[in-house]
Amino acid sequence: MKKHVLRNAAFSAIALSGLFATAQQNKYVLDTKETGVKIQPTMYGIFFEDINLGADGGLYAEMVKNRSFEFDTPLMGWAQPNSDKLSLNKKSGYANVVEAKKSGNKNYASIEVNDDKGYSLINEGFRGMGIKEGDAYNVSIMAANQEGNISKINFQFLDEQGNVVAETSVSPAGKEWKKYTAQMKATKTVAKGKLRVTFTGKGIINIDMVSIFPQDTWKNRPGGLRKDLVQKLYDLNPGFLRFPGGCIVEGRTLEQRYQWKKTVGNVDDRETLINRWNVEFDHKKTPDYFQTFGLGFFEYFQLAEDIGAEPLPVLSCGIACQFNTGELVPLAELDPYVQDALDLIEFANGATTTKWGKLRADMGHPQPFNLKMIGVGNEQWGPDYIARYKVFEKAIRAKYPNIKIISGSGPFPSGEYFDYGWEQLKQLKADYVDEHYYNSPDWFRKNATRYDKYDRKGPKVFAGEYAVQTVDIASPDNRNSWETALSEAAFMTGLERNADVVYMTSYAPLFAHADGWQWTPDLIWFNNLQSYATPNYYVQKLYGNNAGTNLLSLTADGKAVTGQNGMYASAVLDKASNEIIVKLVNTSDKAQSYRLDVKGKKLAAEGKMTVLKNENLKAENDFTKETVAPKESKFKTGKSKIESEIPAYSFVILRVRIS
Known part of the structure; x- marks a missing residue:
């Protein structure tokens, strides 16, 4: 998460509609021959950061604020x-x-x-x-x-x-x-x-x-997590859980950075820390926002395991948030930071005879968490970051050569910082490069082709933070409208089509308390009693539950479907269920007919269709009603073709078995 402003992000709904007057049929070809591109199990995941009261007051079910009188003002609350x-x-x-x-x-x-x-x-x-x-x-x-x-x-x-x-x-x-x-x-x-x-x-x-x-917490764990919120995470079918952020990893200063070792062990003895979002934004100052770390690194690993996601911890690289102080650890003094990373891997994977593996066992989990990847820094940029990344990379590769390392390309999706970061990380043969983008609906639709020309032999992409903004980045007036979700659905067809480059993706931020938020839009909103899923959540859920295993080719006139007539499309094979899964997004204001000719395989006579739609681009969900929610139905096939109509402003998923 970042604090910066992008101007001229707003656009009119007219630009989205396209105003297509023709009723001609869209003709697509789906080739069932495998492309050789696998959809990674980590393709669609979750980004968690303690912003918007996401942890204390949110996912962590403690009801008493400042329970141990440790806030800067000891009687606050x-x-x-x-x-x-x-x-x-x-x-x-x-x-x-x-x-x-x-x-x-x-x-x-x-x-x-x-x-x-x-x-x-x-x-x-x-x-x-x-x-x-x-x-x-x-x-x-x-x-x-x-x-x-x-x-x-x-x-x-x-x-x-x-x-x-x-x-x-x-x-x-x-x-x-x-x-x-x-x-x-x-x-x-x-x-x-x-x-x-x-x-x-x-x-x-x-x-x-x-x-x-x-008492009614997730899995009925005493001192546990809020059941309804974890259930929503589980229902996403996430491939990974990235934690604990975000800029919260960096801190405004190095002293205020997130230190994982202070978040494990006896909950009563964990050290409270001010939350870096407490007075970050003038529009929503929250001076009572602290972290008790009852939700600490052990609990994050446990949560990832509970919801079937790969854990992805991210650690400070020795640079405080560059939008705040940008405080640096001298390279000669970086060893304790690097050791924290090595010790964390031992905590997650080490035998119970090791120091940190024993602590994990003492906390109730003698079996390893099977950590496979770790993040170095959040969205740092420039030579200072690259110099520190090299130190971490050398140490981690020497002791744990099988651990994949997530690096970063800075806070923006283009520009000097981005280009420099990518150039350097490509030379270093980095495993994954984390890209972040918060932008307008129009930007997301136009960038459905973003990864079409990326180097197939270079580092893999982790689209670690993204969300459509209706006004400006960090504006309190941003909305979780159907317009934002529909544009994200269109963009995500491009992520899927480029699954040989894009290995991981996650929307951000995840949670927001209706009375305690700092940043909008967000995936899941909650108050003290209820929670609801946004249209954006349902887009993520539909992708996560229809990820498939292998990419298939879906074209119109020999080209990928990337906005022709306002239409976007991608297709995958799910080998486990022997199904073809087609994703169609209609961003125009007209229903459109289509014919999908299937080459190579015959289809079952009937399939399942899931439709997410609303005629009003400004439609939102709330605590009283989810007006934008998926609906399922059955459809008939022609054995080697599918012919139907896709509603205006809709995201449609077709699932059909290969006969």
């Missing part, structure tokens, strides 16, 4: 309605690292309760707390009684009017830190609830790691 009587003991709390607490978790609240009536701490959650009637919630807290007779810590969910909708309590005992757990069940559905913590008795008590998770 917490309120003390009776603050004159309920105080924080700063002497033993926030100023210093306490001996009883490990270095990653420095702070705790020391609370003096003078009366057992009316004293409370209120946590606001992540733009509120989503509470579901009938659902159970796991409550936990670290506590240590210091003096007095505090006999209970009480927990209550409150609705927007302050009514109690769930409650439970724990009974703390002793001066030593101990974890206490309880459960409570909600009696009402609440969109923006809060947590109230009160105390029975008088005295001084220390508390930390005040935590609440729904």
